Amino acid sequence: MEAISVREPHSLLVDDRPAPQPRPGEVAIRVQRAGICGSDMHILHGSNPFVVYPRVIGHEFAGVVAALGTGVSGLAVGDRVVADPVISCGMCHPCRIGRSNVCAKLQVIGVHRDGGFRSVALVPAENAVRVPPSLGFDVAALAEPLAVAANVLWRTGCGKDDVALVYGAGTVGITVLQVARMRGARCIVVDIDAGRLERARWFGADRVIHSGVESVPEAVAGELDGLGPSVVIDGAGLPALLEEACRVAPPAGRIGLLGFSPAPCNVSQQEIVRKELTLVGSRLNRRFIPEVIGWLASGALRPKGMITQTFDAREAQAAFDRVEAHPERTLKVQLAFDS
Ligand SMILES: [Zn+2]
Ligand SMILES: [Zn+2]
Missing domain, CATH: 3.90.180.10 (Medium-chain alcohol dehydrogenases, catalytic domain)
Known part of the structure; x- marks a missing residue:
């Protein structure tokens, strides 16, 4: 064997x-x-x-x-x-x-x-x-990678009233996108590769942004009646994105982090407190696999x-x-x- x-x-x-x-x-x-x-x-x-x-x-x-x-x-x-x-x-x-x-x-x-x-x-x-x-x-x-997505969306409380901005159209980003769409959120996916963005569209992204061509903060500024995306998920694992996430998130926004980089990044305390942002880490999954199996069996995902x-x-x-x-x-x- x-x-x-x-x-x-x-x-x-x-x-x-x-x-x-x-x-x-x-x-x-x-x-x-x-x-x-x-x-x-x-x-x-x-x-x-x-x-x-x-x-x-x-x-x-x-x-x-x-x-x-x-x-x-x-x-x-x-x-x-x-x-x-x-x-x-x-x-x-x-x-x-x-x-x-x-x-x-x-x-x-x-x-x-x-x-x-x-x-x-x-x-x-x-x-x-x-x-x-x-x-x-x-x-x-x-089921396991989808459970990782379920975990971060549970941590951020992402649901139907949310606009979710997902950084990265790799495996993590695509699983987050699918589960967030299933939960009723409007989803925007950011990547630096046009082919991957095309793929994100196929998986149900409401909007895609090529970050090599457009400024993400400018592009998403009009979302949610001019407030910006209420949930931001870093599915790319880049420490520098946290700073941008704090900037684009509106008051009461939630930011979910999945990356494991030890590198520090510059975030403004004022930005977090003024808008009362919630920053959460999400690791692996909290026994979400049975629920994910149910979603897969019901045909809710692709x-x-x-x-x-x-x-x-x-x-x-x-x-x-x-x-x-x-x-x-x-x-x-x-x-x-x-x-
Ligand atoms: Zn894994
Ligand atoms: Zn224990």
């Missing part, structure tokens, strides 16, 4: 390993599809501060329950499942107030422990979320269009090279196991 691991920064290894046996409380998942995420690229490049090498990567994966560890109830061999990579303790203060994704003892599958880029992956039973037969494994494997390429898992190196070489032409690249 294949396992795709990062031995050390810049060194991807595809090798054969015996199938691991589930420990008490765990299930073994025979992985069918797994998506490559920007954070997998960071692990490969040595820029993820949490990872310990060597590591089997991958945190967006779906498959079939192959074996149950002792003490597991509510799941059966043969169940179709998708993994929620967020492992939390359930006891600490954040866990007790429903913020398990920032658990004090947070462990992320594929980061802190071995992940889903292997033919058989182990996850705690509570991290295996059932998927209806109507959803393909390719679509099910998109998941198929997000999968731009699928590679056999044995061709993982080529898949990573593809993501690296053509970020503007890839949205979600998936690996197919067991084919």
Whole structure:
């Protein structure tokens, strides 16, 4: 069986390993599809501060329950499942107030422990979320990135009365766009690539702005009766955008941040206080995957269009090279196991 691991920064290894046996409380998942995420690229490049090498990567994966560890109830061999990579303790203060994704003892599958880029992956039973037969494994494997979008839109309280400005038409931006549209918000997407903006339109953007051609603050000034976009999401992860976000947000505006850059940026305290802005960080997801599976099953989103390429898992190196070489032409690249 294949396992795709990062031995050390810049060194991807595809090798054969015996199938691991589930420990008490765990299930073994025979992985069918797994998506490559920007954070997998960071692990490969040595820029993820949490990872310990060597590591089997991958945190967006779906498959079939192959074996149950002792003490597991509510799941059966043969169940179709998708993994929620967020492992939390359930006891600490954040866990007790429903913020398990920032658990004090947070462990992320594929980061802190071995992940889903292997033919058989182990996850705690509570991290295996059932998927209806109507959803393909390719679509099910998109539940995690969509849950990340659901999380930031929950954090910012984005809904039908909002105009959402989304920076970036990459995977993060497109998932945020789809969920925000589903929640009834008007959506404006900003990017520096015309092709990616075209794609954003296909996914339902009400308006797109090419930031290499237009000034974003000027372009959005007329939104919401001349106030500006009430929700701003940085799906590009650029620290400098926070300053612009604070400038374009209207009174009572909310700003959601998803990037993980350690670089500081200049924001004006006066700007934040005068307009009573809300700045929120959003990390991973707070158990949104069951809800996302419901949205996918109801046809409320356009998941198929997000999968731009699928590679056999044995061709993982080529898949990573593809993501690296053509970020503007890839949205979600998936690996197919067991084919
Ligand atoms: Zn991801
Ligand atoms: Zn906890």
